[in-house]
Amino acid sequence: MKEFFCGTSEITGARFSIHPMSDRFVDIILSSLKETDTTKVWMKSDDVSTCVRGRSEHVFDVVKAIYLNASKGGDHVVLNATFSNGCPGDSAGDAFMAEDSILMNDELSQKINQEVATQFALYPLGFLGYMDVIIDQIKTVDQHGVFSGGVHYASRLDGDAKKVFAALESAFESARNSDSSHIVMTVTMSANSPSRKEGQ
Protein backbone atom coordinates (compact mmCIF):
# COMPACT_ATOMS: atom_id res chain seq x y z
CA MET A 1 0.00 0.00 0.00
CA LYS A 2 1.40 3.36 -0.98
CA GLU A 3 1.59 5.75 1.94
CA PHE A 4 1.80 9.13 0.28
CA PHE A 5 1.40 10.54 -3.22
CA CYS A 6 2.28 14.04 -4.37
CA GLY A 7 3.77 15.88 -7.32
CA THR A 8 7.09 17.07 -8.73
CA SER A 9 8.19 20.68 -8.84
CA GLU A 10 6.63 20.92 -12.30
CA ILE A 11 3.24 19.46 -11.50
CA THR A 12 0.70 21.50 -9.56
CA GLY A 13 -2.23 19.71 -8.02
CA ALA A 14 -5.36 20.66 -6.15
CA ARG A 15 -7.55 18.51 -3.99
CA PHE A 16 -10.87 20.28 -3.54
CA SER A 17 -14.52 19.91 -2.75
CA ILE A 18 -17.55 22.04 -3.58
CA HIS A 19 -20.26 22.28 -0.93
CA PRO A 20 -23.62 23.64 -2.08
CA MET A 21 -25.75 24.11 1.06
CA SER A 22 -28.86 22.94 -0.79
CA ASP A 23 -31.04 19.85 -1.20
CA ARG A 24 -30.04 20.09 -4.89
CA PHE A 25 -26.34 19.66 -4.11
CA VAL A 26 -25.85 16.66 -6.44
CA ASP A 27 -27.35 18.49 -9.43
CA ILE A 28 -25.37 21.66 -8.71
CA ILE A 29 -22.07 19.77 -8.49
CA LEU A 30 -22.71 17.64 -11.58
CA SER A 31 -23.84 20.67 -13.63
CA SER A 32 -20.77 22.68 -12.64
CA LEU A 33 -18.48 19.81 -13.67
CA LYS A 34 -20.34 19.44 -16.99
CA GLU A 35 -19.98 23.14 -17.81
CA THR A 36 -16.22 23.14 -17.16
CA ASP A 37 -13.63 22.12 -19.75
CA THR A 38 -11.24 19.76 -17.98
CA THR A 39 -9.40 18.44 -21.05
CA LYS A 40 -6.04 19.96 -20.01
CA VAL A 41 -5.90 18.48 -16.50
CA TRP A 42 -5.93 15.02 -15.02
CA MET A 43 -9.02 14.81 -12.81
CA LYS A 44 -10.41 12.21 -10.46
CA SER A 45 -13.29 12.47 -8.00
CA ASP A 46 -13.98 10.21 -5.04
CA ASP A 47 -16.68 10.39 -2.35
CA VAL A 48 -14.75 13.02 -0.34
CA SER A 49 -13.08 15.32 -2.87
CA THR A 50 -11.82 15.86 -6.40
CA CYS A 51 -8.17 15.98 -7.44
CA VAL A 52 -6.93 17.89 -10.49
CA ARG A 53 -3.30 17.82 -11.63
CA GLY A 54 -1.36 19.42 -14.42
CA ARG A 55 0.18 22.74 -15.35
CA SER A 56 -0.43 25.27 -12.61
CA GLU A 57 -2.45 27.68 -14.77
CA HIS A 58 -4.86 24.95 -15.85
CA VAL A 59 -5.33 23.69 -12.30
CA PHE A 60 -6.37 27.19 -11.15
CA ASP A 61 -8.47 27.71 -14.31
CA VAL A 62 -10.43 24.50 -13.71
CA VAL A 63 -11.01 24.94 -9.95
CA LYS A 64 -12.15 28.53 -10.51
CA ALA A 65 -14.53 27.58 -13.32
CA ILE A 66 -16.10 24.70 -11.40
CA TYR A 67 -16.66 26.95 -8.39
CA LEU A 68 -18.08 29.85 -10.43
CA ASN A 69 -20.41 27.48 -12.30
CA ALA A 70 -21.60 26.00 -8.99
CA SER A 71 -22.25 29.34 -7.29
CA LYS A 72 -23.69 31.42 -10.15
CA GLY A 73 -27.24 30.18 -9.48
CA GLY A 74 -27.29 32.03 -6.15
CA ASP A 75 -27.00 29.07 -3.78
CA HIS A 76 -24.70 29.28 -0.78
CA VAL A 77 -21.70 27.34 -2.07
CA VAL A 78 -18.34 26.86 -0.34
CA LEU A 79 -15.08 25.75 -1.94
CA ASN A 80 -12.43 24.00 0.11
CA ALA A 81 -9.19 23.45 -1.74
CA THR A 82 -5.59 22.50 -1.07
CA PHE A 83 -3.15 23.47 -3.81
CA SER A 84 0.24 21.75 -3.80
CA ASN A 85 3.48 21.97 -5.73
CA GLY A 86 6.81 20.24 -5.25
CA CYS A 87 5.99 17.42 -2.86
CA PRO A 88 8.99 15.07 -2.71
CA GLY A 89 6.80 11.96 -2.48
CA ASP A 90 6.29 12.21 -6.19
CA SER A 91 4.31 10.16 -8.59
CA ALA A 92 5.14 11.07 -12.16
CA GLY A 93 1.81 9.93 -13.53
CA ASP A 94 -1.54 11.63 -13.51
CA ALA A 95 -0.14 14.84 -14.98
CA PHE A 96 -0.89 16.63 -18.21
CA MET A 97 2.33 18.61 -18.50
CA ALA A 98 2.51 18.65 -22.33
CA GLU A 99 -0.55 20.90 -22.70
CA ASP A 100 -0.15 24.46 -23.97
CA SER A 101 -0.94 27.52 -21.83
CA ILE A 102 -4.25 28.54 -23.42
CA LEU A 103 -6.88 28.54 -20.67
CA MET A 104 -9.96 26.56 -21.60
CA ASN A 105 -12.42 28.21 -19.20
CA ASP A 106 -11.29 31.79 -19.00
CA GLU A 107 -13.86 33.20 -21.44
CA LEU A 108 -16.70 31.59 -19.50
CA SER A 109 -15.29 32.58 -16.08
CA GLN A 110 -14.87 36.22 -17.12
CA LYS A 111 -18.63 36.47 -17.64
CA ILE A 112 -19.52 35.41 -14.09
CA ASN A 113 -19.50 38.08 -11.39
CA GLN A 114 -19.58 36.59 -7.92
CA GLU A 115 -18.66 38.24 -4.63
CA VAL A 116 -16.83 35.87 -2.29
CA ALA A 117 -15.40 35.83 1.21
CA THR A 118 -12.19 33.79 1.41
CA GLN A 119 -9.75 32.58 4.05
CA PHE A 120 -6.44 31.17 2.87
CA ALA A 121 -3.17 29.97 4.36
CA LEU A 122 0.19 29.26 2.80
CA TYR A 123 2.52 26.51 4.04
CA PRO A 124 6.05 26.56 2.57
CA LEU A 125 7.53 23.23 3.68
CA GLY A 126 11.06 22.04 4.39
CA PHE A 127 12.32 25.58 4.81
CA LEU A 128 13.33 27.37 8.02
CA GLY A 129 12.42 30.81 6.67
CA TYR A 130 8.83 29.85 5.90
CA MET A 131 7.30 32.77 7.85
CA ASP A 132 9.11 35.24 5.56
CA VAL A 133 7.53 33.58 2.51
CA ILE A 134 4.09 33.82 4.13
CA ILE A 135 4.51 37.49 4.99
CA ASP A 136 5.80 38.26 1.46
CA GLN A 137 2.78 36.62 -0.11
CA ILE A 138 0.36 38.52 2.14
CA LYS A 139 1.91 41.60 0.53
CA THR A 140 1.25 40.03 -2.89
CA VAL A 141 -2.47 39.53 -2.23
CA ASP A 142 -2.66 43.03 -0.77
CA GLN A 143 -1.36 44.41 -4.08
CA HIS A 144 -4.34 42.74 -5.78
CA GLY A 145 -6.68 44.87 -3.66
CA VAL A 146 -8.55 42.01 -2.03
CA PHE A 147 -6.74 41.54 1.31
CA SER A 148 -9.00 42.22 4.30
CA GLY A 149 -6.68 41.36 7.19
CA GLY A 150 -5.61 38.43 9.28
CA VAL A 151 -7.69 36.07 11.37
CA HIS A 152 -6.35 33.28 13.56
CA TYR A 153 -4.52 30.79 11.30
CA ALA A 154 -5.51 32.43 8.02
CA SER A 155 -5.68 35.61 5.96
CA ARG A 156 -8.91 36.98 4.62
CA LEU A 157 -9.67 38.07 1.06
CA ASP A 158 -12.91 39.72 -0.10
CA GLY A 159 -14.10 40.77 -3.53
CA ASP A 160 -15.05 39.41 -6.92
CA ALA A 161 -14.11 35.73 -7.21
CA LYS A 162 -11.99 36.31 -10.32
CA LYS A 163 -9.89 38.94 -8.52
CA VAL A 164 -9.56 36.74 -5.44
CA PHE A 165 -8.49 33.77 -7.55
CA ALA A 166 -5.95 35.97 -9.36
CA ALA A 167 -4.49 37.02 -6.00
CA LEU A 168 -4.36 33.43 -4.74
CA GLU A 169 -2.69 32.17 -7.93
CA SER A 170 -0.20 35.03 -7.80
CA ALA A 171 0.71 34.28 -4.17
CA PHE A 172 1.06 30.58 -4.92
CA GLU A 173 3.27 31.17 -7.96
CA SER A 174 5.46 33.67 -6.08
CA ALA A 175 5.86 31.22 -3.21
CA ARG A 176 6.95 28.55 -5.73
CA ASN A 177 9.77 30.89 -6.68
CA SER A 178 10.93 31.19 -3.06
CA ASP A 179 13.57 29.01 -1.40
CA SER A 180 10.91 26.55 -0.32
CA SER A 181 10.64 23.66 -2.78
CA HIS A 182 7.28 22.37 -1.54
CA ILE A 183 4.37 24.81 -1.33
CA VAL A 184 0.91 24.08 0.02
CA MET A 185 -1.96 26.58 0.02
CA THR A 186 -5.36 26.00 1.60
CA VAL A 187 -8.41 27.99 0.53
CA THR A 188 -11.93 28.24 1.93
CA MET A 189 -14.15 30.40 -0.30
CA SER A 190 -17.79 31.22 0.43
CA ALA A 191 -20.40 32.69 -1.93
CA ASN A 192 -23.98 33.76 -1.26
CA SER A 193 -23.79 33.16 2.49
CA PRO A 194 -26.85 34.32 4.46
CA SER A 195 -24.44 35.29 7.27
CA ARG A 196 -22.74 37.64 4.89
CA LYS A 197 -26.02 39.26 3.91
CA GLU A 198 -27.00 39.80 7.53
CA GLY A 199 -23.66 41.40 8.26
CA GLN A 200 -23.82 43.86 5.40
Add this chain to the structure above:
Amino acid sequence: MKEFFCGTSEITGARFSIHPMSDRFVDIILSSLKETDTTKVWMKSDDVSTCVRGRSEHVFDVVKAIYLNASKGGDHVVLNATFSNGCPGDSAGDAFMAEDSILMNDELSQKINQEVATQFALYPLGFLGYMDVIIDQIKTVDQHGVFSGGVHYASRLDGDAKKVFAALESAFESARNSDSSHIVMTVTMSANSPSRKEGQ
Protein backbone atom coordinates in the same frame (compact mmCIF):
# COMPACT_ATOMS: atom_id res chain seq x y z
CA MET B 1 -3.67 46.00 10.26
CA LYS B 2 -2.35 42.74 11.67
CA GLU B 3 -1.06 40.44 8.97
CA PHE B 4 -1.02 37.07 10.64
CA PHE B 5 -2.28 35.59 13.89
CA CYS B 6 -1.49 32.17 15.27
CA GLY B 7 -0.83 30.41 18.59
CA THR B 8 2.00 29.53 20.93
CA SER B 9 3.37 26.05 21.41
CA GLU B 10 0.88 25.58 24.24
CA ILE B 11 -2.25 26.75 22.49
CA THR B 12 -3.92 24.52 19.90
CA GLY B 13 -6.39 26.08 17.54
CA ALA B 14 -8.73 24.87 14.86
CA ARG B 15 -10.37 26.87 12.12
CA PHE B 16 -13.23 24.83 10.72
CA SER B 17 -16.52 24.88 8.89
CA ILE B 18 -19.45 22.49 8.81
CA HIS B 19 -21.23 22.06 5.48
CA PRO B 20 -24.65 20.39 5.59
CA MET B 21 -25.71 19.78 1.97
CA SER B 22 -29.31 20.65 2.80
CA ASP B 23 -31.76 23.53 2.51
CA ARG B 24 -31.90 23.33 6.34
CA PHE B 25 -28.17 24.09 6.69
CA VAL B 26 -28.67 27.08 9.01
CA ASP B 27 -30.82 25.09 11.46
CA ILE B 28 -28.45 22.11 11.38
CA ILE B 29 -25.41 24.28 12.13
CA LEU B 30 -27.11 26.31 14.87
CA SER B 31 -28.53 23.17 16.54
CA SER B 32 -25.16 21.44 16.53
CA LEU B 33 -23.53 24.48 18.15
CA LYS B 34 -26.30 24.65 20.77
CA GLU B 35 -25.89 20.98 21.69
CA THR B 36 -22.13 21.31 22.18
CA ASP B 37 -20.50 22.52 25.41
CA THR B 38 -17.91 25.10 24.39
CA THR B 39 -17.19 26.52 27.84
CA LYS B 40 -13.57 25.31 27.87
CA VAL B 41 -12.52 26.87 24.56
CA TRP B 42 -12.40 30.34 23.08
CA MET B 43 -14.72 30.31 20.05
CA LYS B 44 -15.57 32.82 17.37
CA SER B 45 -17.55 32.35 14.16
CA ASP B 46 -17.53 34.58 11.09
CA ASP B 47 -19.28 34.19 7.73
CA VAL B 48 -16.61 31.76 6.42
CA SER B 49 -15.58 29.58 9.36
CA THR B 50 -15.37 29.10 13.12
CA CYS B 51 -12.20 29.29 15.18
CA VAL B 52 -11.75 27.45 18.49
CA ARG B 53 -8.65 27.81 20.65
CA GLY B 54 -7.49 26.36 23.91
CA ARG B 55 -6.02 23.17 25.29
CA SER B 56 -5.56 20.63 22.51
CA GLU B 57 -7.90 18.02 24.03
CA HIS B 58 -10.77 20.52 24.30
CA VAL B 59 -10.27 21.77 20.75
CA PHE B 60 -10.60 18.22 19.40
CA ASP B 61 -13.50 17.48 21.81
CA VAL B 62 -15.49 20.51 20.61
CA VAL B 63 -14.88 20.07 16.85
CA LYS B 64 -15.80 16.39 17.10
CA ALA B 65 -19.00 17.09 19.08
CA ILE B 66 -20.17 19.86 16.74
CA TYR B 67 -19.61 17.60 13.71
CA LEU B 68 -21.31 14.58 15.30
CA ASN B 69 -24.29 16.70 16.36
CA ALA B 70 -24.57 18.13 12.83
CA SER B 71 -24.40 14.77 11.05
CA LYS B 72 -26.43 12.54 13.39
CA GLY B 73 -29.71 13.47 11.67
CA GLY B 74 -28.61 11.65 8.51
CA ASP B 75 -27.90 14.66 6.30
CA HIS B 76 -24.81 14.68 4.11
CA VAL B 77 -22.50 16.86 6.22
CA VAL B 78 -18.84 17.66 5.54
CA LEU B 79 -16.30 19.02 8.02
CA ASN B 80 -13.33 21.03 6.81
CA ALA B 81 -10.84 21.82 9.54
CA THR B 82 -7.30 23.09 9.94
CA PHE B 83 -5.69 22.29 13.30
CA SER B 84 -2.62 24.30 14.27
CA ASN B 85 -0.09 24.36 17.08
CA GLY B 86 3.08 26.36 17.59
CA CYS B 87 2.75 29.14 15.02
CA PRO B 88 5.44 31.74 15.74
CA GLY B 89 3.16 34.65 14.80
CA ASP B 90 1.57 34.32 18.21
CA SER B 91 -1.22 36.17 19.88
CA ALA B 92 -1.38 35.26 23.54
CA GLY B 93 -5.05 36.09 23.86
CA ASP B 94 -8.10 34.11 22.92
CA ALA B 95 -6.90 31.03 24.76
CA PHE B 96 -8.41 29.12 27.64
CA MET B 97 -5.25 27.42 28.89
CA ALA B 98 -6.21 27.32 32.60
CA GLU B 99 -9.04 24.82 32.09
CA ASP B 100 -8.72 21.28 33.44
CA SER B 101 -8.57 18.20 31.20
CA ILE B 102 -12.09 16.88 31.76
CA LEU B 103 -13.79 16.68 28.36
CA MET B 104 -17.19 18.39 28.32
CA ASN B 105 -18.66 16.57 25.32
CA ASP B 106 -17.21 13.09 25.51
CA GLU B 107 -20.26 11.43 27.09
CA LEU B 108 -22.53 12.82 24.37
CA SER B 109 -20.11 12.01 21.54
CA GLN B 110 -19.67 8.40 22.70
CA LYS B 111 -23.40 7.83 22.10
CA ILE B 112 -23.28 8.87 18.44
CA ASN B 113 -22.24 6.25 15.90
CA GLN B 114 -21.41 7.76 12.54
CA GLU B 115 -19.41 6.25 9.70
CA VAL B 116 -17.19 8.80 7.98
CA ALA B 117 -14.79 9.00 5.05
CA THR B 118 -11.86 11.30 5.77
CA GLN B 119 -8.86 12.76 3.97
CA PHE B 120 -6.18 14.43 6.04
CA ALA B 121 -2.74 15.94 5.57
CA LEU B 122 -0.05 16.91 8.05
CA TYR B 123 2.29 19.88 7.50
CA PRO B 124 5.22 20.10 9.97
CA LEU B 125 6.66 23.56 9.30
CA GLY B 126 10.12 25.08 9.64
CA PHE B 127 11.75 21.66 9.67
CA LEU B 128 13.82 20.00 6.94
CA GLY B 129 12.85 16.48 8.02
CA TYR B 130 9.11 17.09 7.67
CA MET B 131 8.50 14.10 5.38
CA ASP B 132 9.76 11.76 8.13
CA VAL B 133 7.22 13.24 10.57
CA ILE B 134 4.45 12.73 8.00
CA ILE B 135 5.43 9.11 7.35
CA ASP B 136 5.68 8.40 11.10
CA GLN B 137 2.18 9.76 11.69
CA ILE B 138 0.70 7.72 8.86
CA LYS B 139 1.98 4.74 10.89
CA THR B 140 0.20 6.21 13.94
CA VAL B 141 -3.19 6.39 12.20
CA ASP B 142 -2.64 2.91 10.81
CA GLN B 143 -2.26 1.63 14.36
CA HIS B 144 -5.74 2.98 15.08
CA GLY B 145 -7.15 0.67 12.40
CA VAL B 146 -8.69 3.41 10.25
CA PHE B 147 -6.01 4.07 7.59
CA SER B 148 -7.22 3.24 4.06
CA GLY B 149 -4.24 4.35 2.00
CA GLY B 150 -2.85 7.38 0.27
CA VAL B 151 -4.41 9.57 -2.38
CA HIS B 152 -2.75 12.51 -4.11
CA TYR B 153 -1.90 15.13 -1.44
CA ALA B 154 -3.66 13.34 1.43
CA SER B 155 -4.15 10.15 3.38
CA ARG B 156 -7.51 8.48 3.72
CA LEU B 157 -9.19 7.25 6.91
CA ASP B 158 -12.47 5.33 7.10
CA GLY B 159 -14.53 4.15 10.02
CA ASP B 160 -16.55 5.37 12.98
CA ALA B 161 -16.07 9.11 13.47
CA LYS B 162 -14.90 8.67 17.08
CA LYS B 163 -12.16 6.25 16.00
CA VAL B 164 -11.12 8.50 13.13
CA PHE B 165 -10.98 11.54 15.43
CA ALA B 166 -8.92 9.54 17.94
CA ALA B 167 -6.43 8.67 15.17
CA LEU B 168 -6.26 12.27 13.96
CA GLU B 169 -5.73 13.63 17.47
CA SER B 170 -3.07 11.00 18.13
CA ALA B 171 -1.19 11.87 14.93
CA PHE B 172 -1.39 15.58 15.68
CA GLU B 173 -0.14 15.13 19.26
CA SER B 174 2.71 12.86 18.16
CA ALA B 175 3.73 15.36 15.50
CA ARG B 176 3.77 18.09 18.17
CA ASN B 177 6.38 16.00 19.96
CA SER B 178 8.58 15.85 16.85
CA ASP B 179 11.40 18.26 16.04
CA SER B 180 8.98 20.51 14.18
CA SER B 181 7.74 23.31 16.40
CA HIS B 182 4.79 24.34 14.22
CA ILE B 183 2.31 21.66 13.18
CA VAL B 184 -0.65 22.10 10.85
CA MET B 185 -3.16 19.36 10.03
CA THR B 186 -5.98 19.67 7.50
CA VAL B 187 -9.02 17.40 7.67
CA THR B 188 -11.93 16.87 5.28
CA MET B 189 -14.53 14.49 6.78
CA SER B 190 -17.70 13.37 5.04
CA ALA B 191 -20.76 11.65 6.54
CA ASN B 192 -23.87 10.29 4.86
CA SER B 193 -22.64 10.96 1.33
CA PRO B 194 -24.85 9.57 -1.44
CA SER B 195 -21.64 8.86 -3.41
CA ARG B 196 -20.54 6.62 -0.58
CA LYS B 197 -23.78 4.70 -0.60
CA GLU B 198 -23.58 4.14 -4.36
CA GLY B 199 -20.02 2.88 -4.04
CA GLN B 200 -20.79 0.32 -1.36
